[in-house]
Amino acid sequence: MAKVLVVTSGKGGVGKTTSTAALGAALAQGGQTVVVVDFDVGLRNLDLVMGAERRVVFDLVNVIQGDAKLAQALIRDKRVDTLSLLPASQTRDKDALTPEGVARVIAELREKFDWVICDSPAGIERGATLAMRHADLAVVVTNPEVSSVRDSDRIIGLLDSKTERAERGERMEKHLLLTRYDTGRANRGEMLKTEDVLEILSIPLLGIIPESQEVLRASNIGSPVTLSSPDSAPGRAYFDAARRLRGEVVPVAAPDEKRGLVQRLFGRRVA
Amino acid sequence: MKLLSFLTRRGSAPVARERLQIVLAHERALNGSSGDLVRILQEEILAVVARHVKIERDMVQIKLDRGDSISTLEIDIHMPGEVVSVI
Ligand SMILES: Nc1ncnc2c1ncn2[C@@H]1O[C@H](COP(=O)(O)OP(=O)(O)OP(=O)(O)O)[C@@H](O)[C@H]1O
Numbered sequence: 001m002a003k004v005l006v007v008t009s010g011k012g013g014v015g016k017t018t019s020t021a022a023l024g025a026a027l028a029q030g031g032q033t034v035v036v037v038d039f040d041v042g043l044r045n046l047d048l049v050m051g052a053e054r055r056v057v058f059d060l061v062n063v064i065q066g067d068a069k070l071a072q073a074l075i076r077d078k079r080v081d082t083l084s085l086l087p088a089s090q091t092r093d094k095d096a097l098t099p100e101g102v103a104r105v106i107a108e109l110r111e112k113f114d115w116v117i118c119d120s121p122a123g124i125e126r127g128a129t130l131a132m133r134h135a136d137l138a139v140v141v142t143n144p145e146v147s148s149v150r151d152s153d154r155i156i157g158l159l160d161s162k163t164e165r166a167e168r169g170e171r172m173e174k175h176l177l178l179t180r181y182d183t184g185r186a187n188r189g190e191m192l193k194t195e196d197v198l199e200i201l202s203i204p205l206l207g208i209i210p211e212s213q214e215v216l217r218a219s220n221i222g223s224p225v226t227l228s229s230p231d232s233a234p235g236r237a238y239f240d241a242a243r244r245l246r247g248e249v250v251p252v253a254a255p256d257e258k259r260g261l262v263q264r265l266f267g268r269r270v271a
Numbered sequence: 272m273k274l275l276s277f278l279t280r281r282g283s284a285p286v287a288r289e290r291l292q293i294v295l296a297h298e299r300a301l302n303g304s305s306g307d308l309v310r311i312l313q314e315e316i317l318a319v320v321a322r323h324v325k326i327e328r329d330m331v332q333i334k335l336d337r338g339d340s341i342s343t344l345e346i347d348i349h350m351p352g353e354v355v356s357v358i
């Protein structure tokens with residue numbers, strides 16, 4: 001049965017698009033059929049992160065407005081053939097996404113894929129609420145930093161009230177994905193620790209993605225990090241998170257402390 | 272593999288720069304002008320084919336690959352089986 005997953009955060013720039021691409025690719029690399037859907041209308045970026053920006057013809061808004069069929073707008077990944085992208089449009093019209101249109105597209109995607117992963121825009125406005133509306137489960141992307149944690153708390157509140165599931169009185173499955181985690185700084189007390197964030201938000205931990213240059217490199221070349229650097233620390237962390245999404249029990253390994261030390265000694269110049 | 276990826280590791284920024292130049296050039300060209308070329312092409316192709324064959328919108332698939340100096344447009348038209356034999 002298809003699962004609709006929203007990747008959301010409230011706060012901008014915490015790693016939603018990066019995580020959508022990486023989790024989507026990781027699930028597809030594991031044989032699942034996956035579509036990643038960009039809900040950031042007006043500021044589409046998932047196409048760039050996936051390396052499909054040159055191939056966009058039609059988008060989500062075209063499908064919603066009936067200018068194109070879903071099959072015409074889906075872009076099949078050239079590296080993993082079970083992975084597809086539905087791009088956002090660049091229109092400035094904020095009302096381009098209608099609730100009925102979104103419902104119809106999601107229902108159609110459910111028929112075709114095992115996973116429908118919705119990359120939410122930042123904020124708590126229309127775009128973000130439409131992205132979460134039909135979700136069966138949510139990945140709440142959070143940085144170990146006060147404003148991000150606070151915004152995640154608000155998003156969790158919306159997930160528990162504004163989604164179809166919540167309105168039907170059903171439970172919304174929520175998972176915390178801690179991203180841009182710097183073990184060295186957390187240990188030195190400069191950043192919130194995992195336990196702190198988990199205690200405050202009290203939703204289960206899906207994974208810890210370390211701060212890493214591999215993520216920047218991946219976005220430069222237009223590839224999810226699980227494809228470009230599967231053996232890197234963030235690559236492995238995303239693979240583990242994807243396995244947990246599928247229900248496997250994988251112990252969460254805290255990002256290697258020694259690595260943190262090495263980065264502290266040699267990483268200065270880069271920082 | 273490992274060695275190759277190590278050697279090519281150094282500069283991902285130039286790749287990013289080139290990708291951005293291509294996509295931004297196309298997006299800027301579209302801004303302001305009402306006509307999205309691909310959309311117009313699709314409509315006109317549909318109209319031409321429809322003159323001869325009964326055809327649905329989703330039977331025309333357009334694939335695009337934007338390039339620096341050359342972009343390729345791939346057009347797949349799915350014709351109903353019996354039509355091909357008529358022509
Ligand atoms: N683990 C990481 N290590 C290093 N950089 C990262 C990591 N995760 C994300 N980034 C960087 O952070 C920036 C923002 O990431 P991303 O675009 O995925 O965030 P977002 O939540 O989708 O942003 P927005 O709210 O604007 O949509 C990007 O430059 C990305 O490369």
Ligand SMILES: [Mg+2]
Pocket residue numbers: 016017018040045119120121
């Ligand atoms: Mg984003």
